[in-house]
Amino acid sequence: MPPDPHTENAADPAQEAARRRTFAIISHPDAGKSTLTESLALHCGAVQEAGHIHGKGDRGSTVSDWMSMEQERGISVTSASMQLEHRGTILNLLDTPGHADFSEDTYRVLAAVDAAVMLVDAAKGLEPQTMKLFAVCRHRGIPIITVINKWDRPGREALELMDEIREQTGLEPTPLTWPVGIAGEFGGFLDRRSGELVTVEPSAGGRHLAREQIRTPDEAAGADVDGWEQSVEESELLSASGADLDRETFQEGITSPVLFAAAVRHIGVPRILDALVELAPSPAPRPDVAGRDRALDEPFSAFTFKVQAGMDPAHRDRLAFIRVCSGVFRRGMTATTARTGKPFAMKYAHLSFGRDRDLTDLAYPGDVVGLVNASALTIGDTLYEAPPVEFPGLPRFAPEHFAVATPADRGRTKQFRRGMEQLESEGVVQVLRSERRGEEIPVLAAVGTMQFDVVEHRLTHEFRSAPRWETLPYGIARRTDEESAAALEAIGGVEVLRRGDGELLALFRDRWHVRGVERTREGLTLEPLVAA
Template sequence: MKKNDSVTSSFVKEKVLREEIQRRKTFGIISHPDAGKTTLTEKFLLFGGAIQEAGAVKSNKIKKTAASDFMELERQRGISISTSVLSFEYKGNKINILDTPGHKDFAEDTFRTLTAVDSVIVVIDVAKGVEEQTERLVEVCRMRKIPILVFINKLDREGKYVFDLLDEIEQKLGLRITSLSWPIGMGNDFQGVYNLWEQSLLLFSGQKKQKIEKGLELKNLHEKILDKSIGSKSAELLRQELEIVREVYPEFHRGAYMKGDLQPVFFGSALNNFGIRELLDVFMEIAPGPSSKESEQRLIAPDEKSFSGFVFKIHANMDPRHRDRIAFVKIASGVFRRNTPYLHVRLGRKFKYASPSAFFADKKQIIQESFSGDIVGLHDTGNFKIGDTLTEGEALRFKGIPSFSPEHFRYINNADPMKTKQLEKGIHQLMEEGVAQLFSMDYNQRKIIGTVGALQYEVIQYRLENEYGARCTYETLPVYKACWVEVDDEKHPDFQEFKRVKQRFIAHDKENQMVFLADSVFSIQMMKEKYPLIKLRFTSEKITA
């Protein structure tokens, strides 16, 4: 009897685990700045009941800040600087959104975040079309076969001709798209959207087009009610355009979408809350749940019983009053439970976590357990680095946590010698977050900060002063690329000569890996020709062992 009870209990636990995993959707929202990414995020939260009012609403008398932009500098600048993690329930699904920075200077944070999502929504401004930063982000998604859904935003404003824009998306982003909704007009003539997925008509109503009529089921586009609803001229144009859509674009197949081979497109206006519920409903139906994750040892399935997860982001001082440091962990398999000892693989030690948190922007709530697909925040006293793995005992190391060669380099100087300790602590913690990379010159031990974008220096300076009470100044350094050095035989005479000749250009990163700071493409080419046994890497993964 006891054996049967044990078998039944085990079966129930497995069933609960499968059900919890299946109802989770973890995705990122990516775009170029000002395409409406954060506004879209907040409208999702509104539908999920997570907030009562969108922070992106602006008027002459009111200027609220977006709920997901919690850092003071983000409020001042009006841009997203750091990835925000937001969780809420919607129609029986547990939704985890990662709202990423759109600005190119913070791209590295976004690239790392893409390791923690199972799908993405790409937001495109109908007037601006495909922009440079969007191209870079989508390229990373395509390389990783991440399922992509495209949302064309701001249809209530004048923009590019729809078919031209779709051609641009295909050509510049290298996507194979199919439209699951279609706009009726644009700008002042924007009347609504026809939902091809549900075969229904969604219309604006009211003088200022701020109200939305419920979807009108319309499987036959030749019904007279279409002419009555949007006018004969608009109805005929819609029929013609949808005929072209059916002929030119492939039919939607979820399998192709899940493999990253087909990308559905939706239209709407995030600011006016138009087409957002329809987008969210279809997304919940077609988007993948937690996916398998590649480790150096083996492929990890999300429904495995044993817990495993990896750190993809670290953020210090989310609450400046408490000087806390949070490590964001994507759960790759099993269940994470509060106050349960887990193996920190790199350190080879077990730790318990008394207050694991789920996030809504800067607000956090202590949770008892989290399932595969979830993002959990762990209070960190300095034990974590980006790329670290937690397990129930297996020595796993996950792949794909990228570190890119910086594009800007500056010496950092202490502007207040009385605050040396504060400056050192601040630099150490900010670099552990991954906001930039720290290098120490071998010949004079001076510290160099390398960033993907110049705006990061302003962020670092601001955070050092406001969060650590330290001040710094910078000196520009004429470096073209940071190249990680690999050599099989460190005692080889050529390697010893390289270190002697290039000593003024050699540094070590915070993982103590050797880096060659090249001042030009020419010097890299000369280096390769003169020292063929030395390999240079321009992109590395965080080494955690």
């Protein structure tokens, strides 16, 4: 077969990796994550106007929130990816679900990135979900750029927020910009590296880019700008305490560069893009299950971190999102799936932009590629060209909510079954089955109850088979084995089911129930699952 003219002139993968930054945005719900995503896309020229209007009630269709349920509720309930370009650097942005109930999906996304932007509400500071996601980033060694958002609204003092970041995260904040004026009166900021004053004139309605005016320190001092002198004094105080940028300690996870922004008005967003280009690490060799690094210039390898269907209602196809780890991805190539040892042909491949897609011929380390109708792939699968490699799998979180779902209309059972298979493969919920209940009556297990809402919405609207729910009285699951299963099933209030990945899970009412069984029935295997 002659070489494909679209793919034969691939560039050096290590060189291409050096001009890529793959990052996620993490935050508590309603900190402005989808708004910031939209503003980043606008500044990179990827959209002509922002899809966010004033407030959630008037919210338009943002690029990242493509699911109708997201648009109705004004929150992100699924992850999305998009590729942007700024100053010649490719930015692979992975948007994450904004609600704690979807922390398992967020964890998978964080497994695929090299840096994170931690978005903090200027009025609320560090909130619980932000701290949970921060802990995941710290565990994975992901460096963090902090953005204080909504500075155009009343909020807390800037120095107070710096103290909170230091105390709550253990990171030393090193602000790159510093606001001129208190929260709620955001018209400009001090660029701490250049000493310049940047004033901003937002566009009407926030649909287009804001206009910036830059003044030298002397010009700023002579312009009698309210708050300028205080901003300079506070910046000098920060420098005296050692809170200046240090690239090495940032990438080591010791410090966090901080920027102030009002994403809805596009204020401060260009500096966030600059920080990503200048500071965020490019893709590095990824360790396999044995701890050996797969060099960037070794043959192609990637892992699947996300499976999603229903993004295009006209086609009802299924995308498997892979993060390229080494070598060059070429559309039409055949790789091996490490889990099965079987070949996998990647004929239809896209770079996605929210729900929109562009056919791609080539991709390099750090890039995220959507493989169309990749039904043979599951979350955590490794793909490779020889020599073989397998990357560590992605853990499943411990569910805390359980329910039985059956079709409300028995005449739609086939559609219901197909929908459940699809949602299980995507990891929307964990699906448990047992001989006692039968294959046709699955138990759905979730980290948070909103996952059930997504299941109901998608079964109803995508598969036209609305579910009937029966909530189960369980609140905790433990991993067990075949030897312990029979003994556990004989205990009142305990049920043992098998998850789709083959794991046996024993369900209990609460932790006191677990402790009572452990105390009275020694020798049983009851292992905790990964906590959300």
